[in-house]
Amino acid sequence: MPGTSALEIIEMLLVATIGIILSIIPYVTEKSIIFGVRVPVEFRSTAQVRKAQITYFIGVLLVTALSEVLVFTVVYRYYLLLAVYPLFIVLLAFFVYLPEHYAIAKRKRDERWVEQANQTVTAQFVTAGTARLPWVYAVPGLLVLIALFVIGILHYPSIPSTFPTHFGYNGAPNHYSAKSIGTVFLVGFISIAITALMLLIAYAVSRTPFRVDNSSSQSMEKGEIFRYRMTAMILLIPAFINTTMLLSSLQMWGIFKPGNYLILSILAPVFAMLVLVVVVSYLTGQLGSNIRKPRNADVSGNTAGIKEESMKDDDIYWRAGVVYVNRRDQRWLVPKRFGVGYTLNFGHPGTIALMTLLFVIVLIAIFIH
């Protein structure tokens, strides 16, 4: 394709990656959650579930393919659109999800699935004894961060008094800055902030209690493995992001020569990170639902012998099956319903405050840029 810029390639890869991730979500949720609806064991007829999953899967892939075409023909002209385009894909996938969600919710109401089901709830907490954060996963990211500053300090004298700080999509510099600690290490400082944020999120994720899926065997053990893997992955994220930041700094400092596809190699760690997150998420499943044989299976009298039972219905707390609102729940973070990972409790007063703060920060960032 003549004149395909690096930016177009990145955008296409991004759209494709996001589209694939979104399309397989139904295959990684808890077994008792079908398109954001809690379905008792007795009513999970496999045929109906599979049909809904495949419909969604194909629907999302179609939407993704359509979006790819748009990247080529329309989107790449508008620089600003490229940034929000991935969010647009998420929105489209959501509209593929919604009809499935409401269809099942309606069947559940009409056929009165809840009245006939069992009513148990199992909560899993981390106590102080088991709350050790697996810090080892944070080490690579910290090492890269240290390397960034060490290289920068050693190379500082060699940086010219004005140096390129922004590069166009074809790899050529299009903005220069006066040399100062602030400009030379801006990317480094951003890395520190991101690393700190990830550590904070990992801590919050590792400490948040959750309900396990009673209708899955060995749900407690699987839940614990899930918690551990999520925490470890979040601690690993800075390793990838900081590498990208390091490469970007090296480009700015003239240690990497600019080139047409340099930007692809700078973003490669981020794609590697996405691949890791997707693979681990798929193999683990939400709350460990895709784990076959948990290696930490306990044979104590406590957890052995818990029958696969339906859970107490908690649909009322989930708007459209994706937004959790529960004022009586003190948790900030709760496991997602449709996806792997965590989401915020929007019934928690602090969450609204946090969202506002983030919104303000994003506005400021855009304004600076």
Next chain:
Amino acid sequence: MLRITVDHNSKEPPYKQIYDQIVSQISSGDIAMDDALPPSRTLAGVLDVNFHTVNRSYQMLRDNGIISLTRKRKYVVTAGRHDERSANEFFSREQELISDALARGFGEEEIIDIIRKVLTTRSKNRKGDY
């Protein structure tokens, strides 16, 4: 690791289920001495039960000297008061159990064996390996 299951179909009231499970996990070592239990609102929120239900369980645990409320308003597993009063209570509960067993024809040796068995089959505190 604290794990609580509330079965709303069970004959046992929820507060009793919570109480029993906490006691069981403390005795098996899944919850260690000086560990803090989650605040009652938090536990109630995650378990999706009434806040007063959890409070009732915690109160019972406090009354029996199993946990206590620290100055920082945390519920901490304490060494427990095995003072004279709780020793007497334990004694009379044991008396009932043993009288019942004797009446069913269990011999003294058998009873002691069963007590030993109970003590040794508590699960050890497992460190997870993943």
